[in-house]
Amino acid sequence: MKAAPIAAKALISAATLVVSAAAFAHPKLVSSTPAEGAEVAAPARIEMQFSENLVKQFSGARLVMSDMPGMADHPPMNVAAAVSGGDDPKTMVVAPKQPLVPGTYRVEWRAVSSDTHPITGTINFKVK
Template sequence: MSFIKNAVIAAALSTGLLVSGLAQAHPKLLSSTPAEGAEGAAPTKIELHFSENLMTKFSGAKLMMTEMPGMSAHSPMPMPAKVSGSDDPKTMVIVPNAPLSAGTYQVQWRAVSSDTHPITGNVTFKVK
């Protein structure tokens, strides 16, 4: 009888650890295009690749110009852009409405996966 009791307790503990592990899973930014700190030509789209499938209804991003040549101390300027999901449910796509001019940009993102806990972060890159 004690063997069965111990087996039930062990199964309950294992299930509890598994469920708590799943509840702790949050989307993590794995990579971006352009990459964090990249310098180069203006991208026509920005892609953020996450570790979890995103709930696009609750996820999003803002594209901000944080510095422009000759004006390094101006306030961040919002840049109009379309934010959408992708064929890959782990990818968020940001498409600027107009070509990006020379300067430093920051994508401020918010990712929500099945655990419904929002995670935020940003990616900065420079257009030459």
């Protein structure tokens, strides 16, 4: 058996595996602003960058205020916010419809890329 055909077959097999792995990659949260655990002034928007292009119609988030100073028994509250993609298809933006008051917030996100498998997660931050 000649080395060239064996090498060519090995190269084709390796390339097929790489392409297959990329086709089944799930989006991962790469970074967010504010970052997980940050204490910040009230942000006008929360941005999340993912490792894959998102399918906007299946991806989204909600913003929840999980505690309010002086109101320990208050249950988590949904915060009115619009969710959209930025200019980059790997970015999701959450824009509160009113300024955020001091307290602890949680962004509950759902990201779907071309593999159509939803991935979920949270980002927690505090507003001073």
